[in-house]
Amino acid sequence: MTMTYIPRQIEPVLKKLVGQFPAVAVTGPRQCGKSTLLRHLFGSTHRYLSFDSPLLREQATADPKLFLENAGDRFILDETQNLSVFPTERFHSVSTTPKPKAFNGSSANAPWR
Numbered sequence: 001m002t003m004t005y006i007p008r009q010i011e012p013v014l015k016k017l018v019g020q021f022p023a024v025a026v027t028g029p030r031q032c033g034k035s036t037l038l039r040h041l042f043g044s045t046h047r048y049l050s051f052d053s054p055l056l057r058e059q060a061t062a063d064p065k066l067f068l069e070n071a072g073d074r075f076i077l078d079e080t081q082n083l084s085v086f087p088t089e090r091f092h093s094v095s096t097t098p099k100p101k102a103f104n105g106s107s108a109n110a111p112w113r
Helices: 011-020 034-042 054-062 064-071 089-094
Strands: 023-028 047-050 075-078 101-106
Touching: 011 023, 011 034, 023 034, 034 047, 034 075, 054 064
Parallel strands: 023 101, 047 075, 075 101
Antiparallel strands: none
């Protein structure tokens, strides 16, 4: 069964924000389509990294700076609420890099709350 993508009204706003800021956070309730939206809009231009992966969580927590260096110029960090320790270095680093990033996590457990 193939799922049909449902366009969201926020798409033009999100595209504009990603073009204007070095990082954009997308939050919302579980299962509302945040990941689907980001992958649809930026899947061909941004590397997708999900913290559903225990290995990625371990790498990001152990050495956030190295993790970001290895992530590439443009990336989507998904499921950020799965990080037990929120590496503040990732926000410090995006302020010094011109390529846009997108962060995504369920707002219920978002570490930046």
